[in-house]
Amino acid sequence: xxxxxxxxxxxxxxxxxxxxxxxxxxxxxxxxxxxxxxxxxxxxxxxxxxxxxxxxxxxxxxxxxxxxxxxxxxxxxxxxxxxxxxxxxxxxxxxxxxxxxxxxxxxxxxxxxxxxxxxxxxxxxxxxxxxxxxxxxxxxxxxxxxxxxxxxxxxxxxxxxxxxxxxxxxxxxxxxxxxxxxxxxxxxxxxxxxxxxxxxxxxxxxxxxxxxxxxxx
Numbered sequence: 001x002x003x004x005x006x007x008x009x010x011x012x013x014x015x016x017x018x019x020x021x022x023x024x025x026x027x028x029x030x031x032x033x034x035x036x037x038x039x040x041x042x043x044x045x046x047x048x049x050x051x052x053x054x055x056x057x058x059x060x061x062x063x064x065x066x067x068x069x070x071x072x073x074x075x076x077x078x079x080x081x082x083x084x085x086x087x088x089x090x091x092x093x094x095x096x097x098x099x100x101x102x103x104x105x106x107x108x109x110x111x112x113x114x115x116x117x118x119x120x121x122x123x124x125x126x127x128x129x130x131x132x133x134x135x136x137x138x139x140x141x142x143x144x145x146x147x148x149x150x151x152x153x154x155x156x157x158x159x160x161x162x163x164x165x166x167x168x169x170x171x172x173x174x175x176x177x178x179x180x181x182x183x184x185x186x187x188x189x190x191x192x193x194x195x196x197x198x199x200x201x202x203x204x205x206x207x208x209x210x211x212x213x214x215x216x217x
């Protein structure tokens with residue numbers, strides 16, 4: 001997982017509440033579990049005028065000119081500003097996969113669906129909860145060329161005028177993002193302890209192992 005330090009980027013304003021995971025990445029794309037290749041299909045039904053299918057060449061598809069990701073001034077932003085209850089609906093991890101594959105590193109909203117919020121941290125995305133009034137103010141300010149700098153170490157958002165907004169994050173999640181540790185990497189950090197435990201259990205209860213070596217770590 002890509003470690004998170006700081007991001008300074010154009011802000012993408014997605015002024016919608018209750019954006020569900022089927023809107024983020026529609027169900028027909030869930031056949032793949034590769035974690036990559038979903039970026040072109042992010043917000044597929046809003047972004048394109050036809051129905052997307054896996055492995056389509058999106059460069060040839062008709063785009064919705066009114067959708068924010070299709071506007072050149074927002075096309076390469078890494079910070080998504082949106083409304084309450086973002087990521088609601090089904091618990092598909094494909095939603096943060098699609099956001100991360102597109103290049104989104106930060107999502108700012110008044111609230112998130114719980115499972116989606118947890119999945120973001122597992123995929124290198126920083127979801128930031130700010131109160132609704134602050135989000136409203138950001139929406140009033142955002143426009144072409146409007147950038148924010150998000151610094152995880154200090155838990156701050158620096159606005160173009162130099163003013164700072166603080167945000168809260170669980171210390172363990174912060175540490176994992178800073179070090180780029182997903183669940184597998186976090187487990188493998190204890191690989192020596194796991195090997196020692198397996199060796200000890202093999203001596204204590206050899207019948208559990210059937211005489212086979214366990215070399216998965």
